[in-house]
Amino acid sequence: MAGNSFGQVFRITTFGESHGPALGVIIDGVTPGVELDLTAIQAEMDRRRPGQSKITTQRKETDQVEILSGLFEGRTTGAPLAMLIRNADARPGDYERIKDLFRPGHADYTYFKKYGLRDWRGGGRSSARTTAACVAAGAVARQLLARRGVTIVAYTLRAGGVACKTIDLNQIEMNPMRAPDAAAATAMIERVEQARSNGDSIGGIIECCVTGVPVGLGEPVFDKLDADLAKAVVSIPAVKGIEFGAGFAAADMTGTTHNDPMSPEGHLSNHAGGILGGISNGEEILFRAVIKPTSSISSEQKTIDVDGRPALIRTKGRHDPCLCPRAVPVIEAMTALVLEDYFKRQETVHG
């Protein structure tokens, strides 16, 4: 109820703050008897971890995952799988200087009002660092989904006003923007560096596509597959919107253009983004999420202090000038968590 769990059958519960001792996650509902590839889990952590390239924050965290339970002789047992990630480079002291100020665009003010106290250590529980636990859990989900034939790929489609013109999935991990278009990536990186040198930051759009999902995942009428994907993705820090298939462009389309005609070989287009009536229709699941520009910027901004008095603030420290590259694996992870959960939910329908 307090919001730190996600999923129904394949369900995660996370804990940890940005500058506390550790982060972690318990996954309940893991299929027993599955051999886990721990190297693959760590590889996902590496895709999200700070300091992975010169355009991300320089905080040094190796994000080593220790598995505390649920694994025996290399295989899952069906018991909860607990994963622990120690914070190695926490520097709460960095934030002491601004402990009485609310950083604009951050959750400082809302947490303070909600809980009646201030955990000023770099956002505490509201920090995007909490997504490390999601990526660890998502990496497990991915392995389970791979056995089902499901593949999830996300990438930076647009950033700082630069849009990809081609989608070459092989390019994604070859540039630090995780853009599927090498030329666009180069232009994006330029925008990122320019923003950083201006004490500013930029936003972007991430697209995610999922192949291999059979027809039938999703539960009417509230737990629609797109509804829960929307929840999962919007819960990621900095995401301010999501659209499926044709998305907002559908506003200006007509039924004859938007409807996806059917043939014995499948749908003849995919404006629906692979989901009809909240249930997967066998086509590629396709959605896009918008990432706001990083709130932590070193330019001076107007704010107030904990006593409500006006103040000026500069958020110095180690921050990403564009969140897209590191948000890509987070979006994939949240997508994986939703899908593994819905596969299991579907088992109950006829069971």
Added chain:
Amino acid sequence: MAGNSFGQVFRITTFGESHGPALGVIIDGVTPGVELDLTAIQAEMDRRRPGQSKITTQRKETDQVEILSGLFEGRTTGAPLAMLIRNADARPGDYERIKDLFRPGHADYTYFKKYGLRDWRGGGRSSARTTAACVAAGAVARQLLARRGVTIVAYTLRAGGVACKTIDLNQIEMNPMRAPDAAAATAMIERVEQARSNGDSIGGIIECCVTGVPVGLGEPVFDKLDADLAKAVVSIPAVKGIEFGAGFAAADMTGTTHNDPMSPEGHLSNHAGGILGGISNGEEILFRAVIKPTSSISSEQKTIDVDGRPALIRTKGRHDPCLCPRAVPVIEAMTALVLEDYFKRQETVHG
């Protein structure tokens, strides 16, 4: 788990099919001792009901709500509030002709594959008629929220390519499009009628703004207020995306322009849409949802039958050529359900 409940504390469970005997909802977690205005509930039903104007479906339903429990001497008791809405103008026979065909853009195919059977009576449980139960429950939530000082208003911001240029809330209920701009409404209606005469349909965008929400609603890290609003709204039939505040435009903004500076009087802008870190920040909550063009169109479309053979289909019958006008009260209802739930959840934080 099977998806027909929504909310945690203020929680609804709905039932009913488009052409079955009845629809209904049980609300659990209603504050006891509150005098309910039954006329106001019915008024909300009237805003959603079919046949309310010449640009909506002509199915005749008065959608009378019968309260079966949870009310004593005009006041809520804290026991579950059950509301029943009989279907009066169900005509399952209308669909018998196409009972073996899947309507493109509908959930016919996905339900068939998911459940292994076909309830061909106008979509059955996947029909947007199920939102009648949500509106009934939402009407109760609205009354509870009104006591908390919260007001929710949604309107058609764009339809058929026509955008509102002004936002005059007084205009909304004065035109059948529920647009806040009279001139735009007239142009929209023209597009609707043109689409209908073409055997086609149009889409649009609905904007929703909520005033009076205090700072502090929303639960990190997964049950963020925007995450659950996203789930609630995307679960509405025909919604294909949602964005908060600046929304997708944030992709091209920078931190210095997107961050909302703070002053002792509040935030100096509202690009965040009233939510920071998943928690309400005291500003107006503002989001937009895209509504796809109605899938039921009388133009001929390619499809397949239940045996997978190619076929052609025309979806005749009584349908809305644009779903926006009737989706407006549904979006308000789902928003109300989320907010009343989160007000109650916040009570548990310090309690």
Added chain:
Amino acid sequence: MAGNSFGQVFRITTFGESHGPALGVIIDGVTPGVELDLTAIQAEMDRRRPGQSKITTQRKETDQVEILSGLFEGRTTGAPLAMLIRNADARPGDYERIKDLFRPGHADYTYFKKYGLRDWRGGGRSSARTTAACVAAGAVARQLLARRGVTIVAYTLRAGGVACKTIDLNQIEMNPMRAPDAAAATAMIERVEQARSNGDSIGGIIECCVTGVPVGLGEPVFDKLDADLAKAVVSIPAVKGIEFGAGFAAADMTGTTHNDPMSPEGHLSNHAGGILGGISNGEEILFRAVIKPTSSISSEQKTIDVDGRPALIRTKGRHDPCLCPRAVPVIEAMTALVLEDYFKRQETVHG
């Protein structure tokens, strides 16, 4: 959260008060494609309904079930199954005389303090009449369980100090006590009639045995099968305790006598009551519940009124002098609801 739902996958939500317009239940998570025997549902209602024999309350209710959704052409669709039971013989006026007094042994006082108001119409939501909805849902669960080979039988093992000496399941429905021993039944009925003529009531013990449950149902560590059966059964009005297998007698046993040795043909005894470590072990599931003497008695008792002043009360009206006969089908129903849910939960383990 407010307590009117039960189960995780096969999940019921109930509503209704003893003297309100109607009672009912929504079942979510019903396997689609199953032909429902409506006569069998009604037969279960008849086993619980008032006025079924001269030793039960004489309130006249036929408890006719109307199915409002989830059924099409006689088969379940996978959509929520809603069932409605109108109250026909509600007489709230009977209670007006004692509307300001709290009946000892009833929930009058606790509800008043909890909700801050008094629904004095025969207990309102706290009445055992609410179990009608559970029996309706349980009757559906039973049919689903029958397809799995599961049989549930409960009976009055003891009442008014009279214990059954033999267990002949064929006897149960042949006497109004639902006792499996005809001679004991006769003696019990004598005690019931004597209690009634004294303005008093008696208690008893109900035993329930379930056959056909395979090894493996139950979820560690909190959702153990016995833990959830305990919750289900103790939630039934008037139940004050439950024990499994050897039960409280285990306190004086030793490990060598209580442990059930195993053989290739199964366990050689069943002191565990068919559940080990919270998971069914393939043996008969066996438990007993104690039913307190009916709280509604016509003898004069000390109480207080809503203003806290001392008063005397006699609870006249139509009441059961012993609740066992009608509690038997309720215990069976709650057991069925738990089991059908756990069968479905087990599907998710390997799915």
Added chain:
Amino acid sequence: MAGNSFGQVFRITTFGESHGPALGVIIDGVTPGVELDLTAIQAEMDRRRPGQSKITTQRKETDQVEILSGLFEGRTTGAPLAMLIRNADARPGDYERIKDLFRPGHADYTYFKKYGLRDWRGGGRSSARTTAACVAAGAVARQLLARRGVTIVAYTLRAGGVACKTIDLNQIEMNPMRAPDAAAATAMIERVEQARSNGDSIGGIIECCVTGVPVGLGEPVFDKLDADLAKAVVSIPAVKGIEFGAGFAAADMTGTTHNDPMSPEGHLSNHAGGILGGISNGEEILFRAVIKPTSSISSEQKTIDVDGRPALIRTKGRHDPCLCPRAVPVIEAMTALVLEDYFKRQETVHG
């Protein structure tokens, strides 16, 4: 859904196996701003830990709790409180000898059939060692409840056929049986030692009483306070039954003797055990649980191996010949978890 979480608002999720690297718990829904007494948490761990007296198992675990999150400057923050307990004296090798045999009375067989694999390391997830995490969480709940004026005390009421004749709460922690009667404790210890020397074990009954609970906790109709206490307590390993107030003795009582009359000063007796209609009535909450004799005994027993062949087994190793002394703090902990949760749930009723 997979059963490793408990509670709704104040909700715990646990992990860990008896002979794995660690055990732990995440508590979600902790009131923020509360100073936690870490010494008091450790003291509760000490009451449960193995090796605390000569009549318990001699496994050496200090059960040190490390708090990983949710605490800042000594106070709770409202973020999830994660607690880690490393296993220090795990000896999985002790079990290698019987890895292919099912221990009678244990969950070995049921887990094997449920999950399709065998974690033979001392019961794995089914071990009572998992209750360490519950006691850690319960210790937090107790501190929160103390602020509400609630006190929970449990004790061994009966063991090995010896019953306490007096209830002196001051005696409980003065003898290793945790019995409130010194003379009875001495006799019980004799039975324990005798059982151990016979390669056998004994059972008992634990009584728990809770003072300071106001009227109004508990949610009708399924989440009754006694129903959830029953679930909580029956979920504890070795518990085979629970009874409230007069309990099973109510079977032979009449309404005039069982009903608790009311006066302006409160109820004049407490046969109900402090709960009416599932809601606390302001009196002491009183229940008893039966603890079966320890299943691990060194006497030879008939069993089968993983291939279903008959075998003989002796369960050697480090075991408690009577579980009561260490089950006392576990019952208190589970009771505390239920109550803190229900206090918070009550906040939502009028909020």
